[in-house]
Amino acid sequence: MNRSRMRNRSLSWIPIAVAALLLPLAAVTAHAAVPPTPSGWSLVWSDDFDGGAGSLPSSANWIIDTGHSYPGGPANWGTGEVQRYTADPANVSLDGAGNLRITPIKNGGEWTSGRIETRRADFKPAAGRVLRIESRLRMPDVTGQAALGYWPAFWALGAPYRGNYWNWPGIGEFDIMENVNGINSVWGVLHCGVNPGGPCNETTGLGASRACPGASCQSAFHTYRFEWDRSVTPDQLRWYVDGQQFHSVSQSQFDAATWNDMTGHQGYFLLLNVAMGGAFPNALGGQTPTAATLSGRPMIVDYVAVWQSGSAPDPDPTTPPPGGVDARSTIQAERYQAQSGTMVEATTDTGGGQNVGAIANGDWLRFDGVDFGGTPATQFRARVASGAGAGVSGLVQVRLGSPTAPPIGDFAIASTGGWQSWHTVPANISPVTGTHTVYVTFSSGQPADFVNLNWFTFGS
Known part of the structure; x- marks a missing residue:
């Protein structure tokens, strides 16, 4: 979800599958704990969003973004989205049942919504390891004309973006889950290099998409995962929905400078938000949102977790290494x-x-x-x-x-x-x-x- 320039997405890899919008509804499980750490992996960080109904997400884990831009950054978060982000529990809060809800609301002529980002900005696999970033969430349950302008996302930005806000896309962006206009599809996209053009074909990025398995993206929870694999040469980046891979990118596709700019810094921070309007939804639905767009349909997030392969955990902030x-x-x-x-x-x-x-x-x-x-x-x-x-x-x-x-x-x-x-x-x-x-x-x-x-x- 580009935060520095409005992008005009190529439509060549966007599946227009009306039939996919008509998949049968599935039973919705409202909350599940963070999955047990698989054998051979270690849990780096997680948030299960447990807490009282109406409370804000943990301030130890998350920063709540507000307004129409970062201070000194591009207007409308760089994408042309129209909403104002707030720290109002009506827009971003826990539901008391183990979920985070990010809810766009129209009040008069103004849309408000929520956007949060992790305080940690060092998510990166150690050499020879695999980093897995995952969330179980349900996209806003709205489709058709009522969904025009909805733009939920789960994504990651390179740490050097903080405090600069004009070094995109060189510092890298991993869009783990994007969706617009209530279409039954998940998009996974990599942004890198220079804008426009460059090795990541900006402002479009290198992306792929597919319908959610089984039940539609809007009618049920699905698990969205991104993996950065440094256990192989060259490095591999992979995108999954419900464990099914639908996109991959290899280090071999990039020159050394582009790859180093994207991966040589201290790591990434994670973001969750629901934008309204902007370049991506407008590319598929005309000018959005419209008078028919329905207010108040939340993205519901069950958990966010980060794991790393290998038996040794990511450096524990409470256990210093020897020497130093x-x-x-x-x-x-x-x-x-x-x-x-x-x-x-x-x-x-x-x-x-x-x-x-x-x-x-x-x-x-x-x-x-x-x-x-x-x-x-x-x-x-x-x-x-x-x-x-x-x-x-x-x-x-x-x-x-x-x-x-x-x-x-x-x-x-x-x-x-x-x-x-x-x-x-x-x-x-x-x-x-x-x-x-x-x-x-x-x-x-x-x-x-x-x-x-x-x-x-x-x-x-």
């Missing part, structure tokens, strides 16, 4: 092992290189195997800059083992006079020895970006 980096060295912020919500940019600070920027409330950086040794470290120093507006400030915090563990120390930061106006700020921390996974977390009472981080270190 000396806590008393200068730890460059951009050398994190994982992050949420941030971006990397060139810095003008002494020594050059890069800093981590676009940092706001709830963002974090993870550093594995930070070795404090046997002498307790009692101080944390960080090189920070801020161009935040008046009244905008926040805390830079240090936590061990988890981004939600109690902070062992923090300091407050407000504007330093500019996003490249650097200051070194000290803070006391609780004494620490041994080797730990360190999280640098960021907390603010405002949603605006409030700090950049170049490097940090620990001392006694």
